[in-house]
Amino acid sequence: MTSVLWLRRDLRVDDHPALRAAADEGPVLPLFVRDPRLAGAGDARRRRLEASLAAFDAATDGALVVRTGDPAEVVAAIAAEAGARSVHVTGEFTPYARRRDRRVAERLRDDGVTMAASGTPYAVRPGTVLNRSGSPYQVFTPFARAWRDHGAEPPLGTPRGLRWRRTVDSEGLDADLVEPGRSFGPVGEEAALERWRAFLADGLDEYDELRDRPDLDGTSRLSVHLKHGEIHPRTLLADAATRAAAGGGARIFVTELAWREFYADVLWHRPDSAWGDLRDGVAGMRYDEGAGVDEMVDAWKAGHTGFPYVDAGMRQLLGTGWMHNRVRMVTASFLVKDLHVWWPVGARHFLDHLVDGDLASNNHGWQWVAGTGTDAAPYFRVFNPVTQGKKLDPDGDYVRRWVPELAHLPGSAAHEPWRHPEGYDAGYPVRIVDHDAERKDALQRYQEATAGR
DNA sequence: TTTTGAGTTGTTCGA
DNA sequence: GTCGAACAACTCAAA
16 A cells, blocks of 8 residues: 655665655555745755655655645645555654644544654664663763764665555656755765765765865765755764774764764753753843844855855855854854854754754754853853854865955955955955954953853 | 862964 | 963762
């Protein structure tokens, strides 16, 4: 009997427990529901999703059914149209997804259809790594140790005798969104695997040395593939395990995967931490808001702060839907510590534009910067955008790539146009704040917020 | 139970 | 130019 595979963040065929479960019952009807509630504000983000859907559709010979609407109504309607008695999904763990899935399951139950969840987007299901007293870990390092010891299941492979069935109409894909400006790189399961193989051969061993350099191509660039489930971390861990045991780049890479799992775990235990402070240690912190600040936030978003490294990052985000991780930290620190803006404002902007934007990783990363998250940065740790730029983009290549107004400045001079007579000749904006002064202000505010605690 | 050591990612200042 | 200390206090994990 036909069953429905309701896809969300699992746009692949290989190593897919929910697809296996569906295929065990007979032909599979793959469905993606465009949920208006999740339509991000940014173009790149929506285009990347649409491209991923197109890739899945192509890989399954046009089997994918796409519909728009309230998932409860759409999934129920599709199940009825296809005469399916079961709907298979991969477990989801964000607060909205959990509510949504409960609601959809109830709606289906009313129709006599069962919804079955198999597998998760993680190597280890959120909520399963616990300390000896049965509580979740609050600190990364012990979590990562226990997570590593827990181990991941081996990859599953592609189901045998898989038959796709498209017996209902699809809205089809939005060609306007799929086509223009593929700035986000190759898309789909095959591309993800290709990228991973290339990184295994070429980048993994140097990952510990090169991953912090935004001017180089030292990261895996797998985040967006992981975001859409075009590849599963099980595969990455299985392939990297032997080399990770020996340390070096492979081990650091596995640690980065552990961060992804850790933040998903934290969000599972504390769904309120998606948009609210995980810790109340700086509750009462004085943040700025209103007209004057809005203008500066707009400058931050547009990449017109006058700080080359910050502006390069923000323009890379708008231009490609991606920003190097180290630059995410510095741009985030700038919004929170230099502009004194509440972290969710920045987290929202990132999620709207990042093609790899993941609620748990993004928002807990922001909380780390803001000092409200797990393993929060000490309050006195304020990134200096110029120092960071000169350290991690020593030749200024990254800045010149994204800030054409600074293209005429050689080497690391691009990081400090104010020190060069011709620095502003091409119309680069002057600095919107005095970093030293704002740093002191941020420390002052922190002390106020924590005084007497 | 108590104690102890440790905690992703930094910057500045003064010797 | 280099280097170490200071920048706080707190929570968590584990012995």
